[in-house]
Amino acid sequence: MGRASTSPGALTVETCVSRYEPLTPDTLPARLGDLASVADAVGGAPETWRVEEVGDGNLNLVFIVEGSAGSVVVKQALPYVRLVGDSWPLPLKRAYFEYNALIRQENVAPGIVPGVKHFDEDQALIVMEHLVPHIILRGQTMAGREVAGLGQIMGRFCAETAFRCSDLAMEAGAKKGDVALFSGNVELCEITENLVFTDPYFDAEMNRHTAPQLDGVVAELRADTALKIEAQHMKRAFTARAETLCHGDLHAGSIMVTDTAVRVIDPEFAFYGPLSFDIGMLMGNYLMAYHAMSAHLRDRTDCAAYQTWLLGVTRETWESFAGRFRQLWQTERKGILYPSALYEDQGHGDAAERACDELLAEIFSDLLGFAGIEMHRRILGLAHVAEFDSIEDPDIRAPLEERSLRLGRDLVLGRRDITDIETVLDMARARETGEGQ
């Protein structure tokens, strides 16, 4: 696998060293200054570029590079988990999977992910569009600011990536080729396999939770054998249902927004998985934001209004997903599954619609399982969310976390019986007002 780039000109550049070496703000201009695709976007002499390292995630170096013409983001993988240190190695090739996911996502759902300007596999770095003045979604929601069109855009993005990267739309050989390609993302899948699906459900070493306030409910969940079985059934779906190219980590820190714009970043966890995975994880994040809200918007009227908006986003995300998925089913079902030769061409167009209904029902059922598990692991596992973690007083934080934990369990265990999004919103409201359980 050689160096690649979306800019043909960049392929001839020979200044990159072939041995991996982490960039620093000081070395970046000299090392990337000769790349036409970068230099054009930033502008001016490289030695005048302003470079800032802003990585606040768990895994990578992230630089913002500014010059006279504009700015770009340079993201470079580190050979270990930044959050933990070099005691937890993580392969550089994740940049290869992120790059491959970004170009596919741009292809099937244009305009949502950052534009890629350059990819260097040896250096595990991607130069991409700088999204400005965007902030991460959870920053926006914690501040109580709405995002126009959020649910509609995210539902559409999830539907387009799910449908168009599956056997519903792709040529079979190309889809199997992508399954093979992304099967290499072993280590990042392993993080999800352990931290999301397993560790939260027993007393694993890296877990933490708000103690002692949550000790009771945590013990209750870990003694709930039906829940533990269902979580592993969902893990089996994660590991084996190679239905479509999933973003793999679509939480509220992988979405960047302004009041009126929505973008999706960071698909380094990309893998072939269930049609329901990304939207399920996203739904779990919406519902945690909902339960955390009263700690961030202290005015009860403001909070109630914002929570109503958040539930509306949850509804709109599903409705947008289902609507767009059905539209693609009707217009772009050119893959090997449910071929029109079998339905429309035989005067059985109604059967094609029923098959779509059944598939959407299956996706809905599964997304509830993934949503509930995401809500558990963010409160019981290693990686928490700022919506809860930023609530300093544990006596305020714990009861809000408990609402999400209990709702999560109800979604996982009820996922085969809950058939519409309004029921989910009612369950969330009931937890919030103490009417649940």
Next chain:
Amino acid sequence: MGRASTSPGALTVETCVSRYEPLTPDTLPARLGDLASVADAVGGAPETWRVEEVGDGNLNLVFIVEGSAGSVVVKQALPYVRLVGDSWPLPLKRAYFEYNALIRQENVAPGIVPGVKHFDEDQALIVMEHLVPHIILRGQTMAGREVAGLGQIMGRFCAETAFRCSDLAMEAGAKKGDVALFSGNVELCEITENLVFTDPYFDAEMNRHTAPQLDGVVAELRADTALKIEAQHMKRAFTARAETLCHGDLHAGSIMVTDTAVRVIDPEFAFYGPLSFDIGMLMGNYLMAYHAMSAHLRDRTDCAAYQTWLLGVTRETWESFAGRFRQLWQTERKGILYPSALYEDQGHGDAAERACDELLAEIFSDLLGFAGIEMHRRILGLAHVAEFDSIEDPDIRAPLEERSLRLGRDLVLGRRDITDIETVLDMARARETGEGQ
């Protein structure tokens, strides 16, 4: 991917030409005579070897090579479908997938598949153990001869390959590596995707059925939209549920038997698919043999006794599968799914057993779908089975085929409600005696 062999000595042999060229009985001794692994097994001077081409399958050249010490089988892929001719090209690399499947099957279920003596990727040829005096299972059943232990052995083989090549047992990276490897078997999967799951359910060009006798029931099945939807749901499972290494073509021509021995051959359709796929296809073949039997054993008492044996084999295959699967669950569940850390280590061994029950119930439900579809495609599609095709009188053949067609539909549509093997056997008996429908 270079030439490989199970015999280290063979790796140094340089006489094989690197350009693919089909073997003939005349050229085979000179071309393979220098391979130590072959020469030792056959014995004597290569020019004294007796070589016979015996390929009666649809796809390949198959030679039996005999000498003073014994015999071997040489199987060489042709670059097209033998049954159809060079108008239907098929890649030589299927030999690579067959070789890779054979060595894995031998590893996880020893003694069932033929031992591999040599593999030459460039020549798309595998030299393997000659199974003698075995005949294909359908030859044995059509003659009304029993096979001691058939159900027990086949259930065990299906369970061991299913369990041990899945995330229940394998190291996660190795399993993902095998998913990637077998994702390359695009063209042979495509045959199944088209000929098994789709073509039988509409008036596709290569289909044939006993006409006009079956025209009515064929029209009825092709108008059954619920059936067509379910068949495509099963196809989606085939294309996306990368749970384990499937043989991929486990019909009664891929099983070789004596009165007391059972072996499995020809895994060139190998792919990563559902835990239920192989045993489902096999069950469909048992049930077709059952319905065809009255045309092959004209004595009614003999026929009834043999049919009772066939249904017993069907039961034993499932019971052996379920029993062995559960045993492996209890003793070899070292993969990433349903880890003992979550169950046994927490005093929740009962939950692990329940999870196994639920997974076996899911496998059972899915295998009924695959069985029913196999029964349809063998009567409505391109590739038929000798059990029916050898019945010369269409007025005798058609009603027996109709029983299998109707039972197949009932299995596909009833698969979520049928929970035990006895119900399946009762359904088959009812079709045979005209009590079904």
